[in-house]
Amino acid sequence: MTNLETELKNALKTGKVILGSKESISVLKHGKAKMVIVATNAEPSTRKDVEYYAKLSNIPIYVFEGTSVDLGAILGKPFPIQVIAVVDPGESKVIELVEN
Numbered sequence: 001m002t003n004l005e006t007e008l009k010n011a012l013k014t015g016k017v018i019l020g021s022k023e024s025i026s027v028l029k030h031g032k033a034k035m036v037i038v039a040t041n042a043e044p045s046t047r048k049d050v051e052y053y054a055k056l057s058n059i060p061i062y063v064f065e066g067t068s069v070d071l072g073a074i075l076g077k078p079f080p081i082q083v084i085a086v087v088d089p090g091e092s093k094v095i096e097l098v099e100n
Contacts, residue, residue, distance in 0.1 A: 004094070008037075008074055008092070010090065010092035011090055012075055012076075015089045015091070016087040019084055020083065021082045024083040024084060025049050027085045027087060031057035033054075033057075034059070035095050036060070036085045037061075037064050037084045038083050039063075039070070042082040042083060046082055046083065
């Protein structure tokens with residue numbers, strides 16, 4: 001398990017993480033996310049929307065080096081996840097890890 005996987009799980013347990021593209025884009029529109037993570041195979045229109053709204057609010061974007069199925073599996077979900085928004089990292093260091 002990589003550091004990113006560990007920190008994502010920790011953020012999910014101890015912080016506030018929004019799963020899914022529609023919900024994440026909604027949070028981005030309101031500037032409430034601290035960062036957003038996008039799977040490499042996210043639909044182009046979804047990725048474009050995420051990039052647009054993240055840029056408007058100066059929210060960092062991290063492109064996850066795996067598919068949406070991989071991202072869902074890391075988070076313990078039985079379904080693919082294209083986008084997640086970290087609203088509160090909790091006790092995790094996911095934001096610092098991704099920025100480095």
